[in-house]
Amino acid sequence: MTTVSHASRASRALRLAFHGGGLSYRALFNWTTPPMFIGTLLVGPLFQIFFFVHVGRSLHVADDRFYLLGNAVLATSMPCVYGAIMAVANERRFGTLGAVLLSPRSRGLIWGGRVLPYAVNGLAVMTFMMLVGALVLGLTLPPSTLLGLAQVFVVAAMSCALFGLALGALAVRIRDVYVISNAAFTLLILFSGANLPPESMPGWMNAIGSFLPLHHAIEALRALFAGASFGEVWSALVLEVAVALGYAALAYGLLRFFEWRSRANAALDVM
Amino acid sequence: MALPTRRDVHRFWRLMAVGVRTHVLYLSRSGLELVMAVFAPIVFATLAVYLFRAGDQPDRLLQAAVGAGLMGVWSAVLFGGGGAIQEQRWMGTLETLVAAPTRLSLVLLPITFATAVVGMYSLIATVAWGVVLFGIPLTPASPLLFVPAMLVCVVALGMMGLLMAATFVLLRNANSLANGLEYPVWMFSGVLVSTATLPEWTRPITWALPTSWAARAVQAATGGGEVVWPSAVALGLGLAYVALALVALVWVERRARGTGTLALT
Numbered sequence: 001m002t003t004v005s006h007a008s009r010a011s012r013a014l015r016l017a018f019h020g021g022g023l024s025y026r027a028l029f030n031w032t033t034p035p036m037f038i039g040t041l042l043v044g045p046l047f048q049i050f051f052f053v054h055v056g057r058s059l060h061v062a063d064d065r066f067y068l069l070g071n072a073v074l075a076t077s078m079p080c081v082y083g084a085i086m087a088v089a090n091e092r093r094f095g096t097l098g099a100v101l102l103s104p105r106s107r108g109l110i111w112g113g114r115v116l117p118y119a120v121n122g123l124a125v126m127t128f129m130m131l132v133g134a135l136v137l138g139l140t141l142p143p144s145t146l147l148g149l150a151q152v153f154v155v156a157a158m159s160c161a162l163f164g165l166a167l168g169a170l171a172v173r174i175r176d177v178y179v180i181s182n183a184a185f186t187l188l189i190l191f192s193g194a195n196l197p198p199e200s201m202p203g204w205m206n207a208i209g210s211f212l213p214l215h216h217a218i219e220a221l222r223a224l225f226a227g228a229s230f231g232e233v234w235s236a237l238v239l240e241v242a243v244a245l246g247y248a249a250l251a252y253g254l255l256r257f258f259e260w261r262s263r264a265n266a267a268l269d270v271m
Numbered sequence: 272m273a274l275p276t277r278r279d280v281h282r283f284w285r286l287m288a289v290g291v292r293t294h295v296l297y298l299s300r301s302g303l304e305l306v307m308a309v310f311a312p313i314v315f316a317t318l319a320v321y322l323f324r325a326g327d328q329p330d331r332l333l334q335a336a337v338g339a340g341l342m343g344v345w346s347a348v349l350f351g352g353g354g355a356i357q358e359q360r361w362m363g364t365l366e367t368l369v370a371a372p373t374r375l376s377l378v379l380l381p382i383t384f385a386t387a388v389v390g391m392y393s394l395i396a397t398v399a400w401g402v403v404l405f406g407i408p409l410t411p412a413s414p415l416l417f418v419p420a421m422l423v424c425v426v427a428l429g430m431m432g433l434l435m436a437a438t439f440v441l442l443r444n445a446n447s448l449a450n451g452l453e454y455p456v457w458m459f460s461g462v463l464v465s466t467a468t469l470p471e472w473t474r475p476i477t478w479a480l481p482t483s484w485a486a487r488a489v490q491a492a493t494g495g496g497e498v499v500w501p502s503a504v505a506l507g508l509g510l511a512y513v514a515l516a517l518v519a520l521v522w523v524e525r526r527a528r529g530t531g532t533l534a535l536t
Contacts, residue, residue: 031447033447035447035448036446036447036450037447038447038451039446039447039448039449039450039451040446040447040450040451043450043451044450044451044453044454047451047453047454047455047458048454050454050458051454051455051457051458054458054464054468054469055322055463055464057468058326058464058465058467058468059322059323059325059326059328059464060326060327061322061325061326176302179302179306182306182307182310182311183306183310183311186310186311186314186315187314189314189315189318190314190317190318195318195322196318196321196322196325197325200321200322200324200325201321202321205321
């Protein structure tokens with residue numbers, strides 16, 4: 001009998017997470033065709049920025065930069081929330097969920113790996129929004145902010161994708177999970193703080209927002225552009241990381257629980 | 272071409288009544304549609320109320336609630352009109368509808384009107400939400416014209432939806448177009464805030480959209496201003512969109528039949 005070395009195990013785990021995640025993205029994400037990708041992930045969120053900039057200008061609530069920073073980060077919710085939900089829901093829809101759950105491999109690696117391509121996608125969308133939005137609105141991106149910007153984007157994308165996975169876990173049991181994804185996506189517009197200055201948000205809204213993804217990331221990004229130190233920026237980012245870890249744990253727990261319940265009730269492929 | 276007889280006119284209205292009723296009931300049973308029609312506009316109404324308060328315009332909160340409702344009406348028509356065709360395609364009934372002796376345009380019109388009617392849930396929900404939760408006084412400037420202006424809005428948007436439905440029959444990726452059209456129309460129509468701060472070159476876009484005029488009429492009935500003239504323009508533009516849709520549908524149907532792409536998803 002041969003023993004599998006630690007290096008080989010690590011390599012297999014990485015292959016499962018990255019290669020498996022990539023394959024799942026290509027197979028299950030409905031918006032990879034150029035028209036869908038451009039229309040849904042780029043044009044829609046870009047006009048969301050312009051719409052809120054227009055509202056901000058008309059009502060004199062906040063300046064263009066406020067809305068650009070908030071909505072550029074918020075744009076990641078489109079690929080990350082919907083994508084991570086599709087990563088689970090479409091397995092069920094295409095009748096392949098049973099085959100996936102027959103696998104003896106680690107659920108953490110299988111589902112965790114699926115989140116990665118959506119986080120990368122979210123990162124690309126945020127970068128596009130920031131560059132094009134700044135260009136159209138005539139705003140500058142100081143070079144000193146770029147490193148911090150990249151850090152905020154990475155944390156925001158991961159946090160949002162893990163939030164999406166936690167919602168996606170519900171797809172193992174619930175038929176029309178897109179009702180939940182639409183509701184969650186809309187709630188992020190309100191509670192993330194992307195469109196309301198903190199001083200105009202009531203306490204309850206701030207409190208709910210602090211448990212949702214992107215709230216602290218947007219706060220960190222605004223602090224960065226306001227000239228705050230990396231220490232201040234990172235204190236907000238640490239909170240975002242904590243939110244992300246919370247959703248990772250919730251997603252894992254829900255996926256394991258619903259897998260167990262579906263096996264027990266023989267309801268895995270019931271549509 | 273022969274003029275329509277009284278029997279034809281009767282059949283048209285019967286088809287409209289049965290079609291609108293069927294599709295309103297069908298759409299009202301979809302959780303997704305209800306989230307789109309009620310939940311999302313309520314969230315936007317909450318955001319709009321806080322934005323108007325932050326902008327030191329607390330006297331215009333009813334307009335904020337109505338504006339959020341109008342945003343919901345447009346979303347319902349946009350996704351409902353386009354989605355209805357896509358859904359017929361997915362269910363395999365689009366070919367049957369196209370092959371039916373009744374004209375395709377007459378089959379589609381009740382669907383797009385039904386989406387606008389479902390969109391009215393948004394307007395009712397956001398106004399009720401504003402009144403109940405935020406204590407906004409329901410005192411429209413023109414109480415007698417408020418409901419007619421809303422009905423004109425439904426009819427105008429329903430007619431606009433027919434043109435979108437016609438386009439969506441042809442496009443396989445119609446959803447991508449719909450996803451990209453929600454915010455631009457909200458912005459260029461001035462549903463929530465005036466278009467005065469938009470650049471000058473956007474004016475023709477604003478004028479060409481029935482949503483702009485319908486929103487202007489409803490907002491005028493709410494906050495004061497001319498209601499009848501914008502309503503008339505909204506209806507006129509709606510009729511122009513229907514004319515365009517009829518031409519487009521004949522072409523689209525012929526092309527889809529010729530290339531055999533009608534049922535492709």
